[in-house]
Each structure stands twice: as structure tokens, then as C-alpha cells.
Amino acid sequence: MPPTKNRRRFALAGVALAALALVAYAGPKLLGQFGGGASVGLARLSLATVEIGPLTRDIAAEGRVVAANSPTLFAGNPGSVSLSVQAGDQVKRGQVLLKIASPELTARLGQERANADALQSEWLRAQADSRQQRAQAQSQLETAQISFKTAQNELARQTQAFQAGATAAAQVDQARDTQAKAQVALKQAQELLGLKDDALKFELQAKRQAFERQALMVKDVERQVEELNLRSPVDGQVGQLFVIDRASVAKDAKLLSVIDLSALEVQIQVAESLARELTPKMAGEISGGADQKWQGLLSSVSPEVVNGEVAARLRFAGQQPEQLRQNQRLSVRMLLDHRDKVLTLSRGSFVEEGGGHFAYVLQGDQAEKRAIKLGVQSLAKVEVLEGLKAGEQVVISGADNFKDAQRVNISR
Structure with a gap:
């Protein structure tokens, strides 16, 4: 046989061997991508049918x-606690739950009350003084009125006597001057009484306001003392105790809950x-x-x-x-x-594994990978927007066995 033909045969044999090697290497991958390779059993998969129906998200x-309502009670003032209840006790609204002993607050209440009594006494004394001073001013006004009336009468007598020729003109002039002085004194007495009334009014008002301000201080301290007896704000049960009996607590300390x-x-x-x-x-x-x-x-x-x-x-x-x-x-x-009448599919692992962007649809004895788009999701179902039709069967679980192949044979 000529050498040229032998070389040609050897070259063809080499190409055939290379093709067989390529098929042996790439064949399984191609079969995995396009089917025809090893199949996956149907029993290893979970299928669901695409349906049109209601979708409830919950x-x-x-x-x-x-x-x-579970109010927590706090200490309004520092002191020593004396408990009247225990955790779990049934209580009524307004019932005393604990008491706080505060000697400082009790002493302060006594001082404020004493100050209030002193200011009240000053107010009452000022009222008595004002009545006395007004009475004196009123007496001066009445005296001035009498003096003016007397001067008028005297002027009238002197005038009549002068007209009868029984007295001199100088006496008439003197009587007229006396009347003018009495009139000035009367006017001053009237003005003095008005000024005295205004001054006494302002003084009494200041005394009264000082007493009322102190009375409000007393009420505030009395409120704080009353708050030393902590009462239940609701009908219920004592929850948790945050302090123990006879313990000393600071202001705003947490005491108990109801x-x-x-x-x-x-x-x-x-x-x-x-x-x-x-x-x-x-x-x-x-x-x-x-x-x-x-x-x-x-x-x-x-x-x-x-x-x-x-x-x-x-x-x-x-x-x-x-x-x-x-x-x-x-x-x-x-x-x-x-939502009513939407395209739905039972929820499965394909939602999480592929991010809901693709699913495997059953086509006879094969499963085909298909791009999809999902909408709202519930615990049991998902809404299908694109890629699937009603009646199609979809692999909702077990698709991890497909190794991301485009087509996979299904053995029944």
C-alpha cells in the first residue's frame, strides 16, 4: 500500500479518536443541558398546578x-416603704397599696401651715386697721361738714345784721373768710377719705394675696403627703414588687406595678x-x-x-x-x-432558591426551565404575573436535583 494512503488513514483515525474523546468529555454536560441524560424520579419532586382563584395574604x-393597661407606681418623695399588699393580690381602685414614711415632708407641712396661719392673722389685722383708719377719716369729714355748715350759718346772720345796721361790714367779711376756710377743709377731708379708701384697698389686697399664695403652698404639700399613701389606679392584680418592706427609697424610685x-x-x-x-x-x-x-x-x-x-x-x-x-x-x-380571580401557585422552595425568577414546568416526561415573574405572596400561595398559564404543573420543591439544567427527564 502506498505511504500516502497510510498517512491519510492514520490522520482519519486520529480525528475519529479526538471526536470520540470530545463526545466522552462534553457529552454528559450537553445531555444535562438539553435532556437525554440521567433522569430524576417524580417521587423526589413536589408538583403544583397553576390555578385561577382567590389569594389571601396573611x-x-x-x-x-x-x-x-399595666401602670407602674413610683415614689413621689423619698422615705421608708411600708407594704400593704403582695404580688398577685387582687386590688380595687383607690385601695392603699403601700405607704411611704417621710418625716421631712411632714415637718414641712407643719411649717407651711404655720406660715399660712400667720399670714391669715396679718390679713385679719389689716382689715381691722383699715376699718379703724377709715372711721377716723370719716369722722374728720363729718367734722369738716359741720364746720362748713356752721360757717354758712354765721355768714348768713352777719349779713342780716349788717343789712339791719346792727353790725359792721368787717364782721361780715370775717364771717365770709371763715366760711371759705371751712369749705377748703371740707374738700380736703373728702379727698383724704377717697385716698384712704384706695390705700387700704391695695393693702388688704396684698395681704389677702399673700395668704392665698401660702394656702396654695399648704395644699400642694398636703397633696404630696397624701401621695405618700399609694393607691391602686385600677381594679386588677398586683404585678411585680420592685421594693421590699421597710426599705428606704429615693424620689421617683420604681415601687410596684398593677x-x-x-x-x-x-x-x-x-x-x-x-x-x-x-x-x-x-x-x-x-x-x-x-x-x-x-x-x-x-x-x-x-x-x-x-x-x-x-x-x-x-x-x-x-x-x-x-x-x-x-x-x-x-x-x-x-x-x-x-384578591379574587388571580393566577396563583402553591408556595414552595422555588420561591427562595431561584428568587422567584424561574421555575421548572412539567412537559410530558421532561421538566423545562422557564423564566417567570411573581407578584404578591402569602404563606401558602404566590401570585403569578408572567411565564405560566392556568393548568400547567410546576415543580415547587426538589428542583435542586436538576443542577440548573435547561431540560431534565422525569422518570415516573
Whole structure:
């Protein structure tokens, strides 16, 4: 055989061997991408059918019963504490819970009362002095009136006598001068009485205001003394004691808490991402068991975020159940949104694994990777906006076995 033909045969054999090696190396990857390789059993997958129906977005959480009103009492003044109740005792509104002994405040009350009595005495004395001074001014005015009247009468007699020729003109002039002096004295006495009334009025007003100001000081100290007897602001139960009997406390020290059991709420922890969708008076369902369900309304949402969660509270929409107790565990379901006749798919791991951007759709004996777009999501379902049609079956769990292949054979 000629050498040229042998070389050609060897070259063709080398190309064939290279092609076989390339197929052996790349074949499994191509089969994995386009099917025809190893298949995945249907039993290892979870399927769901795309449907048209209602979609309800809600929040499910575990809650605990808390008091809607749980006031904490503080010390208004320093002193020694004397407890009248213990933690867990039932109390009534206005009942004395503890007393604080404060010798300093008691002594101050006595001093303020003594000052008030002294100012009251000064006010009463000023009233007596004003009456006396006015009486003197009134007496001077009346004396001036009498003197003026006498001078008028004397002038009239002298005038008549002069006209009859019984007296001289000088006596008439003297009588006229006396009348003028009496008139001036009367006018001064009238003005003096008016000035005296004004001065006495201002002086009495100042004394009275000083006494009333001191009386207000006494009332304020009496209020502080009364606050030494701490009373329950509500009907309920003593919660926690922060002090022990006979202990000395400072001003504004925390003493005890009272739980108002007549108004209970359910507190839940909600993820921060969902908390912004909660609004006051949003409807919710509270359940304590198979046959115990109550309607609730969202009453408050805390503005503080702790460990990625926000505290929210629900109150009972109707009559509060009687069998509830503090810190009892209850289940809560909050309704966020409800939509009718939307394209829905059961929620699965494909939402988290692929970020909701693709899913595997069953096509006969193969699963095809398809781009999708999701809308709102609930705990059980998601809204499908693009990429799927009603009636199609989708792999919602187990797609991690496909190794991100475009097509995968499904063995039944």
C-alpha cells in the first residue's frame, strides 16, 4: 500500500479518536443541558398546578396575652416603704397599696401651715386697721361738714345784721373768710377719705394675696403627703414588687406595678418587612384551640425594631373571653390583603432558591426551565404575573436535583 494512503488513514483515525474523546468529555454536560441524560424520579419532586382563584395574604404568629393597661407606681418623695399588699393580690381602685414614711415632708407641712396661719392673722389685722383708719377719716369729714355748715350759718346772720345796721361790714367779711376756710377743709377731708379708701384697698389686697399664695403652698404639700399613701389606679392584680418592706427609697424610685385584668390584649412579634403593612384597626383572628376563635383588631404597632422584629398588639373585637390569663399563649392570623380571580401557585422552595425568577414546568416526561415573574405572596400561595398559564404543573420543591439544567427527564 502506498505511504500516502497510510498517512491519510492514520490522520482519519486520529480525528475519529479526538471526536470520540470530545463526545466522552462534553457529552454528559450537553445531555444535562438539553435532556437525554440521567433522569430524576417524580417521587423526589413536589408538583403544583397553576390555578385561577382567590389569594389571601396573611401573617401567622404566636402571641401571648398581656394587659392593655399595666401602670407602674413610683415614689413621689423619698422615705421608708411600708407594704400593704403582695404580688398577685387582687386590688380595687383607690385601695392603699403601700405607704411611704417621710418625716421631712411632714415637718414641712407643719411649717407651711404655720406660715399660712400667720399670714391669715396679718390679713385679719389689716382689715381691722383699715376699718379703724377709715372711721377716723370719716369722722374728720363729718367734722369738716359741720364746720362748713356752721360757717354758712354765721355768714348768713352777719349779713342780716349788717343789712339791719346792727353790725359792721368787717364782721361780715370775717364771717365770709371763715366760711371759705371751712369749705377748703371740707374738700380736703373728702379727698383724704377717697385716698384712704384706695390705700387700704391695695393693702388688704396684698395681704389677702399673700395668704392665698401660702394656702396654695399648704395644699400642694398636703397633696404630696397624701401621695405618700399609694393607691391602686385600677381594679386588677398586683404585678411585680420592685421594693421590699421597710426599705428606704429615693424620689421617683420604681415601687410596684398593677395589672388591669379587665382589658387584655394579645401581643405578637412581626417581621420588620411585614410590619410596614400593618395599620391600626386591621382585622385579625385569635385562636386558643380547635374550638376557641375570636375576632381581633390591631390596636398598636411598636416603632422599635428588636432583632429584626416589631411588637404589635391586638384587642378583642367583641366581648373579652373570661377564661384568659396573663401570658397565655394564643395563635394569631392577621389578614393583609385579599384578591379574587388571580393566577396563583402553591408556595414552595422555588420561591427562595431561584428568587422567584424561574421555575421548572412539567412537559410530558421532561421538566423545562422557564423564566417567570411573581407578584404578591402569602404563606401558602404566590401570585403569578408572567411565564405560566392556568393548568400547567410546576415543580415547587426538589428542583435542586436538576443542577440548573435547561431540560431534565422525569422518570415516573
